[in-house]
Amino acid sequence: MLKKLIKHEWLATWKNLAMLNGGILLLGILGRIILPLLSNSNLLKINLFAILISLCGVFYIFAIFAVAIITNVLLISRFYRNMFTDEGYLMHTLPVTSSAHILSKLVVYIAWFVIDGISILASLSILFSVNMNWLTFFSSLWDAFVSLGEVLRAPAPLVLLYALVLALAMTASGVLSIYFSASVGSLFNTHKKLGGICCFVGISMALQFISAFALLTFNWSRMEIVTETSQAGFGTVEYVSYIAHAWPVMFMILAFYLLLDLLFFLGTQHIPVSYTHLRAHETRHDL
Numbered sequence: 001m002l003k004k005l006i007k008h009e010w011l012a013t014w015k016n017l018a019m020l021n022g023g024i025l026l027l028g029i030l031g032r033i034i035l036p037l038l039s040n041s042n043l044l045k046i047n048l049f050a051i052l053i054s055l056c057g058v059f060y061i062f063a064i065f066a067v068a069i070i071t072n073v074l075l076i077s078r079f080y081r082n083m084f085t086d087e088g089y090l091m092h093t094l095p096v097t098s099s100a101h102i103l104s105k106l107v108v109y110i111a112w113f114v115i116d117g118i119s120i121l122a123s124l125s126i127l128f129s130v131n132m133n134w135l136t137f138f139s140s141l142w143d144a145f146v147s148l149g150e151v152l153r154a155p156a157p158l159v160l161l162y163a164l165v166l167a168l169a170m171t172a173s174g175v176l177s178i179y180f181s182a183s184v185g186s187l188f189n190t191h192k193k194l195g196g197i198c199c200f201v202g203i204s205m206a207l208q209f210i211s212a213f214a215l216l217t218f219n220w221s222r223m224e225i226v227t228e229t230s231q232a233g234f235g236t237v238e239y240v241s242y243i244a245h246a247w248p249v250m251f252m253i254l255a256f257y258l259l260l261d262l263l264f265f266l267g268t269q270h271i272p273v274s275y276t277h278l279r280a281h282e283t284r285h286d287l
Helices: 002-039 047-084 086-091 098-128 134-152 156-185 192-217 246-286
Strands: 225-232 235-242
Touching: 002 047, 002 098, 047 098, 047 156, 047 192, 098 156, 098 246, 134 156, 156 192, 156 246
Parallel strands: none
Antiparallel strands: 225 235
16 A cells, blocks of 8 residues: 555656756756856856856756755645645545555655755756766765775775665654644644744754754763875875764764654654544534
8 A cells, every 4th residue: 555655646746846857957958058158258248148147057056946945845735735634634534544644755755855866966967067977976986985984994885874874864854854843733723834834943943952962962082083094086085083982973873863753753643643533523513
């Protein structure tokens, strides 16, 4: 059933978001065509042309931010509409658990988050590089992980795996915190969306406070500071590494985000059930 929900969620979102990502790629191609004109000093002497070039640059920057913002707005609004409106009340009557609904939306959300990142990177590579050598790029990136692994006294595949798992956990916690905030906001009698926004701001401030408190209370004097120079794909890189307790701290960070994922997921899972029962009670009372 989860597979069917993911398929349904993907089919419901791919058209608008595919057009959005296609648009940023098209802007990169157009920019690649226009960019060589900047080397023409005669054209730059024309004030109107210079203004147009500047406006195109500003528009491109705004377009990059718009991709991320519009994607978030569309997916968050769809989650709220599907889970906490009359449409959501009908969805909860289906023989599908709340956890399946949340997981399907989370998987599609993260998938589009990754696609947005790839589209933006591809657009930038098209804009600023005539012949983008992806093999060289990934080779240099791998060399960076190898160098980092040497500093951390760990194999590069383990460092890469940790980075991917941590990135996934952090992304999931960000998405689930939005879902949880929207769920809490739905419990308000009035101003539900404002309540969700206030909840999200409160969660963000609390997490920042916890991070700052952890940094201030951690006994940094126990860390062994080692400076190393390594030859990476991007050139010679100097690292300042905390060797003695690096991995325990890194695993604590990962465990913290995994705990957040669990708490946000369980909270979001419980509130739709409570909301459904409340709606059912209100419906029976109206009848």
